[in-house]
Amino acid sequence: MIQTTNHIDAYCTSGPSPTIRLIGPQNAPVVLVLGGISATSDLKWWSPVVGQNGAINPQRFRILSCSWHVQPHVTTHQQAKHILTFLDQNNISTLHAAVGCSYGGMVALALGELAPHRVSHIIPIAAAHRSHTLATAWRWIQRQLAQSLPHDEGLSLARALAMTTYRSDQDLDDRFSQRPQELFSWLNHHGHEFTKRFSVREFCAVSTAIDEHRVHPANITTPTTVIGFDSDVLVPPWLLDELVEQLPCGEKIELNSVYGHDAFLKETQQLNGVLATLLYTRQGVAA
Template sequence: MSLAPISAQSEHPCAERVDVLDAIAHATRFASTVPALRGELQVELPLRHAGTRAVTLRYEILGNRAQPAVFVAGGISAHRHLAASEAFAEAGWWEQQVGAGKPLDPREHCLIAFDWIGADGTLDVPLDPADQADAVAVLLDALRVQRLRAFVGCSYGAMVGLQFASRHGARLEQLVAISGVHRAHPYASAWRALQRRAVALGALQCDETHGLALARQFAILSYRTPEEFAARFEPAQVSDGRVRVGAEDYLDHCGATYVARTSPTAYLRLSESIDLQDVDPGTIRLPVTVVAVAEDRLVPVSDSYDLVERLRGETRLRVVRSLYGHDAFLKEEQALAAILGEALDDVVEVAA
């Protein structure tokens, strides 16, 4: 087992999103050599807590199918669109790490991603991370991908990656699990339970979207750190006869943008799914890179150490320092690129 800390701090704590024009310009530079394809697959999937259900798997493939396959998964708000391409020019959720010259280079890998089952809000039943892992396996069968060069998962995606490694380990060469472990921490589950109560309270007032916006605002506070807020926002001020704190406009924006693209049912079921995470690390016998963030309040570093100690394959732990806490995988571009590059280079050497 290798333990090596990596320290990183972003220089621009106010940067909140990838510039769409930059993403399109980047896509134009490599689009002519990188194919992109979207598709849908209707399947019957046995769910752990709800029996067999009809589900739709919506996927996107970026890169040449002849290249080694890498499955990429993010948090519950992530989706199948990783990065801009000529076919799909809108910015993806992980532009920082996907693209020409980046660790997840679609000229070198066939990148596969999908929308989480339940993400469209039509599946109102308990969903387990193991169900998502089985859905990945079904999709790979349909795409005739027998084995993945790697599974790269962040947050909820890391949880699903661990489930996939446990349940379908023969189909995987390596797992990179970023900010996600084998179980949900009770403190993090308590945060999420309150968020779901906010949605329920909104529904009682016939204003479910307002409840969802409030839940998202609570979630943002759990993702980030007090240090970021101290550096970023001004003290409270009196405005129009009331006290308004510096972060309120930012939180309002986060809530509004989330409500515009998220179904309350999808949010509730995927939030619950995080809390159902339960995988025995002893069943995983393949190489795993575990990435922890020292400031992450949802996935404490101690849980990452516990995971690493119980895994049975070649394992390494990388610890990142970040002002952004749980959201570091979206913010600490250089630190994550170094870790991903190291992991993928190693698996290539082993394969060779």
């Protein structure tokens, strides 16, 4: 857990509301940090970026983060509404930035559509205004697996299949082309670990929410910097181009990576450089 002075913890754990945590100096600019479906509010999943040596320094910013609680029919816009309610309850009028990765980037875009006046800069990473059709097809197959096989066997296989879409073909080939048994063990491990945190019901709910995610970019009047990766097959660069073309004030930064969609977890050095520029230099925060 990141320790700072003048921090508060706030939890909203009943129903579909996310668990929300706010830490950092009382008068510092507030940065919202949102992760993928398995992200936690302690931000350990992104510790190279959120920390004293990262671009999102808890001594410079108040950091608002979430652990997702997803139930059927909960949309990305509803998740954004929960965050807006938290801002109201804690007298936070404006976010310095909303930085969201993967599913969290979708929620950040939904927040920008609902309340563009409440955030100064939106930074979605590996996330777009809609689901890529091929990704929707993959997730449908995953849900069929999860619901068709007994116990957690289907959910484990669904996650294993998802892992193959999170990484690039080059990454998998570089790591496992000569060691197929290690590939199978890697897939089995991630599938098994996922069943410890998600039920079939929760997985199908968040998977469906991603497929049904839609925002109208023209409604997001907040300056928006979209960050993507050249090897991401779930959120390919051309889909981000489609998003940026419709944003009133948008730009795209495309980073090179072998890690595919998971580059938002792996390319922390590149992301620290980009985010430092966006959060400090452009917005006048003392580094």
